Amino acid sequence: MTAPTTYEKPLPVKTAENAPYWDSAKAHALALPRCCACETWRYPPTPYCPKCLSDQTDWQEVSGRGTVYSFIIVHQRYDPSFAEDLPYNVTVVALEEGPRLVSNVVDVHNQDLRVGMPLTLTYDDITEEFTLPKFRPA
Secondary structure, eight states: OOOOSOOOSOOOOOOTTTHHHHHHHHTTOOEEEEETTTOOBOOSOOSSOTTTOOOOEEEEEOOOEEEEEEEEEEOSOSSGGGGGGOSEEEEEEEETTSOEEEEOBOSSOGGGOOTTOEEEEEEEEOSSSOEEEEEEEO
């Protein structure tokens, strides 16, 4: 997708801890943090591994394959910039590798979403700096 000239919705906040996530999304090769000691995925990023307490992290690209773990359909306008999108889904995607991401499923009618539905990663280039990882039915 081509980045629009203006983007009216709230933008993510890029920090030192999450910069590799946003940089990899921008490159259309999504990476998540993984513990170097025990190989536990550490998403969202944390300074220490929740399993072994190691502070050594490596960012590794994920396959982009997953399934719908849970979802809601938003009908209420909480922010004026999302009014034209109503109703829209907010979906928890269980990646094949194990971590779960909160995103949206595109290219599907909300009434057709189902827990367990296979998904594949796609990217929405919203600005020159940010790309949002989204999913579509596989």
